[in-house]
Amino acid sequence: MRRELGRSLLVTPYKTGCRITPALQTLLYSTSLALGHRRSFCLHSSPNATSHSDHSHKHIHFPELSCNPLNQGFSSQRSRVARFSSWTCLATQQPLARERTQTLKMAVTADPPRQKHKVTVIGSGNWGTTVAKLVAENTRGCPDLFEEEVQMWVYEEDVVIPSGSPHYDASVGDKPQKLTSIINKYHENVKYLPGIPLPTNIVANPSLLDAVKDSSILIFNLPHEFIGNICKQIKGHILPFARGISCIKGVTVTDDKIELICEYIGEELGIYCGALSGANIASEIANEMWCETTIAYNTPPCDRRDVNGAAAENGHVMAEHRDSRGKVIKTQLTALPHDYPPLDHGELHKLFSRPYFTVSMVSDVVGVSLGGALKNIVAIACGFVEGHGWNMTAKTAVMRRGMLEIIQFAREFFPETIQEKTFWEESAGWGDMIVSCTSARNWRYSKMAAERGVSVQEIERTELNGQKLQGISTSREVSSFLRARGVEDKYPLFKLVEGILDCKVNVEDIPSLFRK
Ligand SMILES: NC(=O)C1=CN([C@@H]2O[C@H](COP(=O)(O)OP(=O)(O)OC[C@H]3O[C@@H](n4cnc5c(N)ncnc54)[C@H](O)[C@@H]3O)[C@@H](O)[C@H]2O)C=CC1
Numbered sequence: 001m002r003r004e005l006g007r008s009l010l011v012t013p014y015k016t017g018c019r020i021t022p023a024l025q026t027l028l029y030s031t032s033l034a035l036g037h038r039r040s041f042c043l044h045s046s047p048n049a050t051s052h053s054d055h056s057h058k059h060i061h062f063p064e065l066s067c068n069p070l071n072q073g074f075s076s077q078r079s080r081v082a083r084f085s086s087w088t089c090l091a092t093q094q095p096l097a098r099e100r101t102q103t104l105k106m107a108v109t110a111d112p113p114r115q116k117h118k119v120t121v122i123g124s125g126n127w128g129t130t131v132a133k134l135v136a137e138n139t140r141g142c143p144d145l146f147e148e149e150v151q152m153w154v155y156e157e158d159v160v161i162p163s164g165s166p167h168y169d170a171s172v173g174d175k176p177q178k179l180t181s182i183i184n185k186y187h188e189n190v191k192y193l194p195g196i197p198l199p200t201n202i203v204a205n206p207s208l209l210d211a212v213k214d215s216s217i218l219i220f221n222l223p224h225e226f227i228g229n230i231c232k233q234i235k236g237h238i239l240p241f242a243r244g245i246s247c248i249k250g251v252t253v254t255d256d257k258i259e260l261i262c263e264y265i266g267e268e269l270g271i272y273c274g275a276l277s278g279a280n281i282a283s284e285i286a287n288e289m290w291c292e293t294t295i296a297y298n299t300p301p302c303d304r305r306d307v308n309g310a311a312a313e314n315g316h317v318m319a320e321h322r323d324s325r326g327k328v329i330k331t332q333l334t335a336l337p338h339d340y341p342p343l344d345h346g347e348l349h350k351l352f353s354r355p356y357f358t359v360s361m362v363s364d365v366v367g368v369s370l371g372g373a374l375k376n377i378v379a380i381a382c383g384f385v386e387g388h389g390w391n392m393t394a395k396t397a398v399m400r401r402g403m404l405e406i407i408q409f410a411r412e413f414f415p416e417t418i419q420e421k422t423f424w425e426e427s428a429g430w431g432d433m434i435v436s437c438t439s440a441r442n443w444r445y446s447k448m449a450a451e452r453g454v455s456v457q458e459i460e461r462t463e464l465n466g467q468k469l470q471g472i473s474t475s476r477e478v479s480s481f482l483r484a485r486g487v488e489d490k491y492p493l494f495k496l497v498e499g500i501l502d503c504k505v506n507v508e509d510i511p512s513l514f515r516k
């Protein structure tokens with residue numbers, strides 16, 4: 001390793017005229033990672049370069065090397081040129097041969113980030129708590145990038161711990177206790193994720209403003225009907241350069257307009273927000289049973305770092321960032337300051353991926369968001385079908401039809417950026433459809449409603465202990481949007497589900513959709 005490092009660094013500028021091949025770049029990069037240090041350097045192609053301005057630049061970025069600089073001449077605070085006369089290999093602490101290093105010139109990029117990303121999860125239901133758990137495991141494991149503590153905003157409730165629970169305290173008895181106090185004391189969300197020990201670095205916080213204060217990463221994870229109120233409350237109280245990930249499955253409909261939840265959040269708060277969605281059953285993931293998910297994130301241009309790791313510009317930048325309709329966004333984004341670690345696909349992958357949670361990073365915000373939102377309508381239809389007594393073959397027909405309507409919806413209302421392959425290739429597409437129609441809550445409880453002959457809303461009230469079925473409101477919202485546009489007949493399955501929810505149509509009418 002040491003010899004390779006020395007040869008790469010020292011021979012390349014002299015003997016090959018700095019032909020830095022991709023293979024060499026990979027070698028340097030992996031070597032630097034193996035060394036595990038954080039410094040950013042940039043190797044100039046010209047060994048005779050005397051200032052940063054005369055670069056014949058072939059930059060190579062190897063962030064984790066160190067050296068002993070003699071004779072430094074810094075041309076600016078953020079991009080400095082130095083003559084390094086001796087190098088020390090960090091792996092061995094041995095100096096490298098001096099005669100071969102004498103005139104090597106290096107440009108030194110900005111200081112390593114001084115800040116770390118602070119993470120807040122807004123929401124603490126079944127999925128909110130599960131995501132807080134996996135994220136908190138990762139912030140603990142990546143102390144260079146993230147503050148260890150993860151704030152979790154909890155919609156405060158009084159909860160009684162049942163006598164059978166290991167957390168039952170006879171001295172408290174049946175007296176209700178604050179859910180936040182219970183979570184912080186026992187490290188368990190006894191109401192929404194019972195039986196799952198949570199990492200101790202999750203802090204349950206009943207104050208929304210306090211929970212989001214100073215956080216550069218906001219993870220939105222609550223039923224979609226509450227997001228409007230949350231945005232109103234935190235607007236102006238978050239870091240201007242905060243970035244969001246929405247784990248919410250739903251859409252925002254106003255009159256005849258439809259918006260992706262992540263874009264609604266971004267517009268309301270003046271930030272950029274991506275979306276996470278996939279075939280994810282919270283209770284399984286909380287039990288660390290493996291599954292996969294999809295994150296759609298289009299790193300704003302103002303957040304992109306150059307090869308040296310330097311931010312494009314500090315402060316306010318009018319970014320050419322495009323939305324799901326292909327339009328330049330109106331929001332003036334504030335760039336992530338340079339003293340923060342970058343926030344791009346790599347860092348988000350580190351934040352969310354676990355051995356039991358495989359993350360695929362994509363750019364198709366429309367496919368990921370619509371796949372997650374609209375499959376809930378199809379899952380309700382499948383619950384009705386099964387509750388009626390039909391089985392897997394009937395459900396498969398409904399799933400197929402549902403997917404066609406989802407794709408048609410994406411094509412009709414988001415034609416500019418939809419990447420249809422998301423529905424076929426990603427967990428957020430067919431994967432989510434299958435799991436939602438065979439084992440998730442929308443399917444399970446609409447099946448129960450059909451079996452008992454009561455409404456799904458009634459079942460939600462009596463059986464879910466505060467959890468929400470997103471398919472009920474999404475069905476209504478999407479149907480009202482389609483009606484306002486006069487196109488509801490083009491989406492017969494969506495229309496029919498709303499009809500069944502309103503007790504105007506019967507499950508037996510479903511097969512009529514398939515008659516030509
Ligand atoms: N549970 C799951 O397996 C998965 C859920 N999702 C999605 O995650 C999102 C969040 O769902 P869950 O965490 O499962 O929630 P949940 O349905 O388990 O719990 C409901 C949550 O809403 C909160 N709440 C009630 N009234 C509120 C109010 N007025 N304002 C704010 N919050 C209030 C409750 O405190 C609770 O945390 C949904 O969009 C869902 O579709 C996505 C993937 C998996």
Ligand SMILES: O=C(CO)COP(=O)(O)O
Nearest residue numbers: 278279280432440441442
């Ligand atoms: O989104 C989910 C599965 O991917 C969870 O769906 P439910 O809300 O129906 O449980």
